[in-house]
Amino acid sequence: MRIDLVPSIEYINDNALKGKTVVLIDVLRATTVxxxxxxxxxxxxxxxxxxxEAQDAKVENCLLxxxxxxxxxxxxxxxxxxxxxxxxxxxxxTIIMTTTNGTKAIHHSVRADKIIxxxxxxxxxxxxxxxxxxxxxSIICAGTGGKFSLxxxxxxxxxxxxCMALRECELEDFAATAFMAYRDNKANVLxxxxxxxxxxxxxxxGLEEDVKYCFTEDIMSIIxxxxxxxxxxxxxx
Amino acid sequence: MRIDLVPSIEYINDNALKGKTVVLIDVLRATTVxxxxxxxxxxxxxxxxxxxEAQDAKVENCLLxxxxxxxxxxxxxxxxxxxxxxxxxxxxxTIIMTTTNGTKAIHHSVRADKIIxxxxxxxxxxxxxxxxxxxxxSIICAGTGGKFSLxxxxxxxxxxxxCMALRECELEDFAATAFMAYRDNKANVLxxxxxxxxxxxxxxxGLEEDVKYCFTEDIMSIIxxxxxxxxxxxxxx
Numbered sequence: 001m002r003i004d005l006v007p008s009i010e011y012i013n014d015n016a017l018k019g020k021t022v023v024l025i026d027v028l029r030a031t032t033v034x035x036x037x038x039x040x041x042x043x044x045x046x047x048x049x050x051x052x053e054a055q056d057a058k059v060e061n062c063l064l065x066x067x068x069x070x071x072x073x074x075x076x077x078x079x080x081x082x083x084x085x086x087x088x089x090x091x092x093x094t095i096i097m098t099t100t101n102g103t104k105a106i107h108h109s110v111r112a113d114k115i116i117x118x119x120x121x122x123x124x125x126x127x128x129x130x131x132x133x134x135x136x137x138s139i140i141c142a143g144t145g146g147k148f149s150l151x152x153x154x155x156x157x158x159x160x161x162x163c164m165a166l167r168e169c170e171l172e173d174f175a176a177t178a179f180m181a182y183r184d185n186k187a188n189v190l191x192x193x194x195x196x197x198x199x200x201x202x203x204x205x206g207l208e209e210d211v212k213y214c215f216t217e218d219i220m221s222i223i224x225x226x227x228x229x230x231x232x233x234x235x236x237x
Numbered sequence: 238m239r240i241d242l243v244p245s246i247e248y249i250n251d252n253a254l255k256g257k258t259v260v261l262i263d264v265l266r267a268t269t270v271x272x273x274x275x276x277x278x279x280x281x282x283x284x285x286x287x288x289x290e291a292q293d294a295k296v297e298n299c300l301l302x303x304x305x306x307x308x309x310x311x312x313x314x315x316x317x318x319x320x321x322x323x324x325x326x327x328x329x330x331t332i333i334m335t336t337t338n339g340t341k342a343i344h345h346s347v348r349a350d351k352i353i354x355x356x357x358x359x360x361x362x363x364x365x366x367x368x369x370x371x372x373x374x375s376i377i378c379a380g381t382g383g384k385f386s387l388x389x390x391x392x393x394x395x396x397x398x399x400c401m402a403l404r405e406c407e408l409e410d411f412a413a414t415a416f417m418a419y420r421d422n423k424a425n426v427l428x429x430x431x432x433x434x435x436x437x438x439x440x441x442x443g444l445e446e447d448v449k450y451c452f453t454e455d456i457m458s459i460i461x462x463x464x465x466x467x468x469x470x471x472x473x474x
Contacts, residue, residue, distance in 0.1 A: 174244070
């Protein structure tokens with residue numbers, strides 16, 4: 001099995017995704033939120049690019065979540081903090097969500113055979129899911145503002161590292177670089193991440209607990225999958 | 238001073254280079270060849286994109302050098318092996334050179350204020366040259382076939398590491414990633430590079446000595462600079 005890595009949304013080549021499994025990563029914080037929400041009993045997460053689209057899609061038993069510039073959107077029920085998505089809040093609910101990068105990344109990946117959602121929380125489960133599949137894997141880092149972000153990169157490295165522990169995979173150069181970055185920094189991932197500009201931005205907003213949570217490894221085993229239902233994109237386990 | 242890193246030619250944003258110093262890296266092997274040739278007394282290196290352009294530019298006291306798919310071009314004097322560019326061969330000569338990526342990268346970087354040529358051989362000298370300059374720095378990895386190549390990435394990491402040893406620079410995320418990759422692997426850079434697909438390709442051609450030479454650090458102090466003379470691009474020290 002071959003693994004390649006797309007450094008950020010702006011580098012997605014739609015055609016190169018055909019026949020592959022895409023693992024989508026926006027560790028700070030969209031894919032961490034999605035994984036947490038589904039693990040805590042949300043029925044589904046519905047990603048929307050625009051705020052108005054999200055508002056228009058709200059029906060009964062739905063919660064609106066998301067961010068703009070990492071901040072809560074006026075009138076929304078939940079922010080983009082995974083700590084908001086507790087069991088007593090999201091269980092049995094559908095979450096309609098709009099985030100700056102994560103949602104866009106999903107919409108750019110629709111040509112893949114299969115799109116699953118990865119983060120540190122479910123990294124090992126993702127590796128177990130893809131490693132023995134016949135499909136090649138393209139890991140897509142959402143990035144920040146469309147640009148490469150080293151928090152997503154080290155999370156990709158963790159998933160690739162977990163894949164390599166299960167089976168020797170063929171890694172293209174960027175995937176190999178991420179693999180070695182995690183290998184060399186796994187004892188102290190937060191130190192590595194502390195050089196990320198987006199990490200510094202979240203810290204400036206007082207979101208230290210969020211960041212710590214986002215870099216907790218392997219506490220969930222669900223595989224959120226993007227599916228197309230009635231022409232609309234939905235993420236469910 | 239701020240340092241950013243462009244992962245390969247396909248990601249060069251011409252407009253973002255205005256006002257900056259570009260450090261161009263194609264460590265396997267174009268920028269290593271250029272640095273070696275000039276250090277061994279070549280008057281100048283003239284980069285050309287097409288083989289025919291190179292042939293048409295040949296005049297007295299010139300040598301033709303370069304590669305296609307890492308192999309010698311028919312009728313050329315020199316290959317793309319830096320070991321070809323010995324003092325007794327290149328001293329006092331102008332080298333007209335065409336390589337797959339390195340030459341293209343130069344032609345894509347012309348909007349920068351200044352373009353200099355970096356490799357492992359002159360890494361520390363490059364760092365000393367740019368660190369106290371008022372201009373921000375954009376390090377451009379040529380890559381292989383336009384794609385990210387981890388040999389260029391670790392060389393970029395070495396130059397950034399040497400800059401950081403002189404002064405705390407502001408690093409964008411990709412530059413910070415390269416910095417940490419070198420920091421974590423500087424005791425054994427060849428091990429790191431052995432995962433590069435281009436490294437494996439060169440080894441398959443029996444070019445192990447070339448690769449070892451290309452990863453020798455800080456044996457030269459020249460700063461090859463790209464200049465525009467009479468409408469033509471020339472590299473000289």
